[in-house]
Amino acid sequence: MVERDAELAIVDEALDQLTGPGPEAGGALLAFSGPAGLGKTTLLAELRRRAHARSCTVLAARGGEQEQSQPFHVARQLIQPQLAGTSEQELRAALGGWYSIVGPALGLCAPEQGPPPDPQGLRDGLDWVLTHLVVKRAPVTLVLDDAHWADPESLSWLAAFAPRAEHLPLLLVVAYRPDELPAHADAFRTLPGRAGQAPLPLAPLTPAAVASLVRDALGDHADDAFCKEAWAVTTGNPFEAVELTAKVRGRGLRPVEENAPQLADLAAAQRGSGLVARLERLGPSTVRFAWACAVLGTAIPQDIAARVAALGTEEAAGATTRLRDARILSAAGSASDHDPETGLEFVHPLIATAIYRAIPDALRVALHGKAAAAVVDAGLGASAAARHLLETHPENDPWVVRTLREAAGENLRAGAPDAARRQLARALREPPDFDERAAVLYELGCASLLTEPANTVNHLRAALAEPFDDPALRQGIVIRLAQVLAHSDRLAEASESLAREIAQTPDVRARLRLQSEQFMWDAFNAAETDSPARSRRLTRLADRLAGRDLTERYVIALRAWDACLRGEPVDVVLHHAGRVLERPFSWAHEDRGFEVPVLAAMVHMYADRPGRAEELFEAGTAEFERQGWRGAHLSFAYSLRAYVRYRRGRLVEAEELARSGLRLAERVGRRTPVHWYAIAILLTTLLARGRVDEAWELAQEHEFGAPFPAAVVFPDSQTVYAELLLARGEVRAAVAELEAVDRRLTPRGIQNPAWCPWQLHLARAVAADDPQRARTLAADAVRRARAFGAPSAIGQALRVAAEVAAPQDRTELLREAVTLLSASPAGYELARALAALGYGLRDADLLTAAVVTARECGADGLVEEATEILTGMGGALPAAPPRADWVTEEEIRAADLAVRSEKEPEPASPDWVLSAACRKLGTDRSGLRAALEAFARSST
DSSP states (O other): OOSOHHHHHHHHHHHHHHHOOSTTOOOEEEEEEOSTTSSHHHHHHHHHHHHHHTTOEEEEEEOOTTSTTSTTHHHHHHHHHHHTTOOHHHHHHHHGGGHHHHHHHTTSSOOOSSOOOOHHHHHHHHHHHHHHHHHHTOSEEEEEESGGGSOHHHHHHHHHHGGGGGGTTEEEEEEEOGGGOOGGGTHHHHHHHHTTOOOEEOOOOOHHHHHHHHHHHHOTTOOHHHHHHHHHHHTTOHHHHHHHHHHHHHHTOOOSGGGGGGHHHHHHTTSHHHHHHHHHTTOHHHHHHHHHHHHHOSSBOHHHHHHHHTOOHHHHHHHHHHHHHTTSEEESTTOOTTOTTOOEEESSHHHHHHHHHHSOHHHHHHHHHHHHHHHHHTTOOHHHHHHHHTTSOOOOOHHHHHHHHHHHHHHHHTTOHHHHHHHHHHHHHSOOOTTTHHHHHHHHHHHTTTTOHHHHHHHHHHHHHSOOOOHHHHHHHHHHHHHHHHHTTOHHHHHHHHHHHHHTOOOHHHHHHHHHHHHHHHHHBTTOSOHHHHHHHHHHHHHTOOOOSHHHHHHHHHHHHHHHHHTOOHHHHHHHHHHHTTSOOOSSOTTSOSHHHHHHHHHHHHTTOHHHHHHHHHHHHHHHHHHTOOSHHHHHHHHHHHHHHHHHTOHHHHHHHHHHHHHHHHHHOTTSHHHHHHHHHHHHHHHHTTOHHHHHHHHHHTTOSSSOOSBOOSSOHHHHHHHHHHHTTOHHHHHHHHHHHHHHHGGGTOOOTTTOOHHHHHHHHHTTTOHHHHHHHHHHHHHHHHHHOOHHHHHHHHHHHHHHSOHHHHHHHHHHHHHHHHTSSOHHHHHHHHHHHHHHHTOHHHHHHHHHHHHHHTOHHHHHHHHHHHHHTTOOOOOOOOOOOSOOHHHHHHHHHHHHOOOOOOTTOOOHHHHHHHHHHTOOGGGHHHHHHHHHHHHO
């Protein structure tokens, strides 16, 4: 290597930092960029040698121009050699809980039946596997050559992983051609700058360096004019300079000035048409073998290349020898050139590209077809064949369609939906047989669901237009179409598509399945025009179902949710939810969404059973993680668990979970349903903690405001926005938003203040200008809350009613609120009611209780406010007792006594021990028996 001292010094510095002792040791990221032939591969080979010399574990991979469409090709090169050959038990231990998610992508195990992981979950799994591999085999050097040709799945993963290198015993090195690096890997252009360096561009060699190469190869007698011409015809390109000296030596050309004019022709023979002409002189069989190798790509099996080239074993061996002698092919990696079983590779990618492009178009297509058949016959599978079939022309071949569908299925289950989409789109062009076309369109729609929802709709509608006679397939297409429409904020269209199919579905069970899907999407449609009638139909249907199968249980769960929204008695809501949950209720069923299980859990929160809701969310979250669903699904789970914690008054934990949900939602995209949920819940939590300015900044940053989503979000986005405006003192704007909420929800019959307390916020907003209207609104909210029957909802409504009531009426309302809330799980609402009552009565004991309760909740703003009032009255600031998050024995005894006693507590004498038990167990008084039983199970 010449004129690479600066680059090698940086390499040595990075390796010294990686392998050195002390706190300064650590990883780094290096990126080398430059056009083809400037020595990137040679530099990386030297880097690998030096890493081995320092006892580093070296993970190496190389992108291939022909392998870009093969998902996880680079990831497999990096990780598979470290784990291949291990027993299944050892492999499971190495991959941990990610075995069934990451294993198929890395080609280490077959994909399991069931729903596929989402791409983000798979990337998280690859992060985990590589991180643990690095820690276990530290120090590690990871080298990726020709990154511009890496497959998109591997490259996007590594680009996102790269910043972690600095925090691990890992030197991550990539080399790429800057003009060919794809957009999804742009991070490699800038990430090294975060490590204190810029990407390292390789410069062409100077005339002196080329002269040194020439004299090293040809002798010191090479004169200056000859060396200068060698530099001129190669433009300082190291690869071309080395190849040129080899040609000069092979021709026996003396390196003197009189022979310098011949260098231009020799240099031209190394590239483009010159290289092709040189290849043709090696004979027809050798040309065919070289073409076959160019089609097959990298790590070329000699026997498969022979079959593609239609050569016998001896002919292939002879062609291999001639191509090696001509410096066109070499043994792959570091294998021996004399091993007949060794895979082959081109000496340089430039040679491979030139030969591939020189193949006549029709012949190149035919060779890809032969390569597809050859790799399948060799047992390499449909996925290996698919990349070749993508390059062929449609010929109405059933085998091509079958192979592409099989490959797409493998890739979809392995977490590569984009690759599956490309393969199915090609299968559709073949085209499939008349009776197979609808199935291919359906599979294509499933593959493009996450990345191209608009195209998915087109594919699925086209599938429905096909004449086919498969009721199960038709039902699957309609359900998937409704799903993608709903997730695209087109809920009315989703419902209409299901309604059309329901009308022409004769089978009773199939019709019930479609009805359950329609009821679900109607429940999420904020603009539904026929909500009361739909509710009546749902009630009639659900009440006569016994929950025999999953479809019936889905309908019953939707009935429970509908009853909750409409404010039916809490006993009715819990009765239907209990019918659903008598048996396990999967959140990750292959043929179902997760929406209905979420609703079944949420009704428990609104019904003052948040402890039960959390049990269900913990189980659902674990299911998501086992399936590798780390995108929207996990974001929903974190955000809604945060909302449950908020309702329990555990605001610090709620904020942590909400921020985790928001980070995941950001991966999915802004203004998506999952993003609305995450922001609304985090804003609600921040307001409860008294951080109004921070909440406003967050809302502005994330464009939280009109237009609000067409899908139902809880907490209701527009109501949360109005609450934020009210907290900022923008009363008129808040009133306008809340009146709009009224116009939207009231016609739908959604009147449960436990679900959406818009009346309470509006009462507070208009109290100063129109106290009578405020009292009417609050009184109606109290009436609705009493009809529902959850103590926390009644207590909240009573507190606000007291706030807007005539002074003489406030104390009675607040006393009842405190009594009800003290026997509920709603710690934050209890603290607010205690503070209001204590302030109204000028009662230091109540204010002290308010400060203690608010402090336990993490309601910092309320703590500050109540403390100021308390100290202003001359009261002593309460000490902060050590908080016991667990349920104490005294609290268990109080709860058990309450269960065995039928007597309700006296209104004027809340049992504060029982109150703490309710908050910690996550239930109101009526749910203590079940909560104690669940606590006993968890304790054992």
